[in-house]
Amino acid sequence: MRAAVLRVHGEAPSHGDHPDPVPAEGQSIVRVTAAPVVPLDLLCASGTSYFGPPEVPYVPGVQGVGVVEESAVVTPGIKVFFATSAGMAPGDGSFAERCAVPDADLVALDTPVPDTEVAAIGLSGVAAWMVLSWRARLQPGERVVVLGGGGAVGQAAIGTARVLGASRVVAVCRSDDARRRALAAGADEVITPADRVPQDRADKTGGELAGQPADTTDLTARLAEATGGAVDVIVDPVFGSVASAAARLLAPGGRLVNLGGASGDEATFSSAILRSRSASILGYTNNAITPDQRRDALTAVLRQAAAGAVTVAHETVALPDITAAWNRQSTGRTAGRLVLTL
Numbered sequence: 001m002r003a004a005v006l007r008v009h010g011e012a013p014s015h016g017d018h019p020d021p022v023p024a025e026g027q028s029i030v031r032v033t034a035a036p037v038v039p040l041d042l043l044c045a046s047g048t049s050y051f052g053p054p055e056v057p058y059v060p061g062v063q064g065v066g067v068v069e070e071s072a073v074v075t076p077g078i079k080v081f082f083a084t085s086a087g088m089a090p091g092d093g094s095f096a097e098r099c100a101v102p103d104a105d106l107v108a109l110d111t112p113v114p115d116t117e118v119a120a121i122g123l124s125g126v127a128a129w130m131v132l133s134w135r136a137r138l139q140p141g142e143r144v145v146v147l148g149g150g151g152a153v154g155q156a157a158i159g160t161a162r163v164l165g166a167s168r169v170v171a172v173c174r175s176d177d178a179r180r181r182a183l184a185a186g187a188d189e190v191i192t193p194a195d196r197v198p199q200d201r202a203d204k205t206g207g208e209l210a211g212q213p214a215d216t217t218d219l220t221a222r223l224a225e226a227t228g229g230a231v232d233v234i235v236d237p238v239f240g241s242v243a244s245a246a247a248r249l250l251a252p253g254g255r256l257v258n259l260g261g262a263s264g265d266e267a268t269f270s271s272a273i274l275r276s277r278s279a280s281i282l283g284y285t286n287n288a289i290t291p292d293q294r295r296d297a298l299t300a301v302l303r304q305a306a307a308g309a310v311t312v313a314h315e316t317v318a319l320p321d322i323t324a325a326w327n328r329q330s331t332g333r334t335a336g337r338l339v340l341t342l
Helices: 039-046 115-135 152-163 176-185 199-205 214-227 240-247 271-276 291-306 319-330
Strands: 002-005 014-017 027-037 063-070 079-083 098-102 106-108 143-147 168-172 189-191 231-236 250-258 280-283 314-318 337-341
Touching (some): 002 319, 014 319, 027 115, 027 319, 039 319, 079 098, 106 291, 115 152, 115 231, 115 250, 115 291, 115 314, 115 337, 143 152, 143 214, 143 240, 152 168, 152 176, 152 231, 152 291, 168 214, 176 189, 189 214, 214 240, 231 240, 240 250, 314 319, 319 337
Parallel strands (some): 143 168, 143 231, 168 189, 231 250, 250 280, 314 337
Antiparallel strands (some): 027 063, 027 098, 027 337, 063 079
């Protein structure tokens, strides 16, 4: 079969022939139609992830959409979304014509949303839905800040927050392209952190930011302007100084839910703010939810995607062009999520 095969850690996979998958007990064979290239794919393929270097050669791809060809538990011909452990455990992933998938990781699809869009939303949409509906328990009328609003999780979180009744959704993005994606996803306002601080903005924070880095001070002040001075829920796939800045605006009972560290593995939070406002700093990972939760969340997100309420900007790339696409993804030269088509 045709596949994208990684042969050397840290290099891009190449298009070529690869043995057809042989299902083990409890697995189904899926004919793949679309598969997103996500940061976890690149991390695992680098050989530097906490999972350890995967044995090569292998086929990357931790998510995909396709049609069941062979299964003991699912009717052949059913369209499914699926997850794999490619790069995290022995075995091949979704960047191939066919993939062997654990039966528990199949989610039957009944949606008019195109396969490529389902792939683009995928587990990013699951994370956004679970963070807001389950971990943060967002209530109608609450104010939401989405950090990294131009990314796939950020875009899905913006749309989800609107669906769940947020009164205002403000996004933080690092580039003009990301800003445009966040606005298209439904953000009321998008803030791009400045490199330099207009120090007069610090006055609007009540003096709580004394001694903070300039960009943190400015970002907190600008978020205060955009949110009316406080925020109930912060969706944070970024962490670092951006999370530190946003957390200073948590309202009484406010919640920051972290699900990534794109800007660093450490952030600083004010004990006085957390205690005086009974605010919460929470963690989230898709790895901690059950297959039923993942299925229900994806179904809910795709229902909203079908209505146009949740979107993730993406572009499609044919499987033979995987090497160039991978290199673009690794250097950030994309207009949104890349989705391989087969």
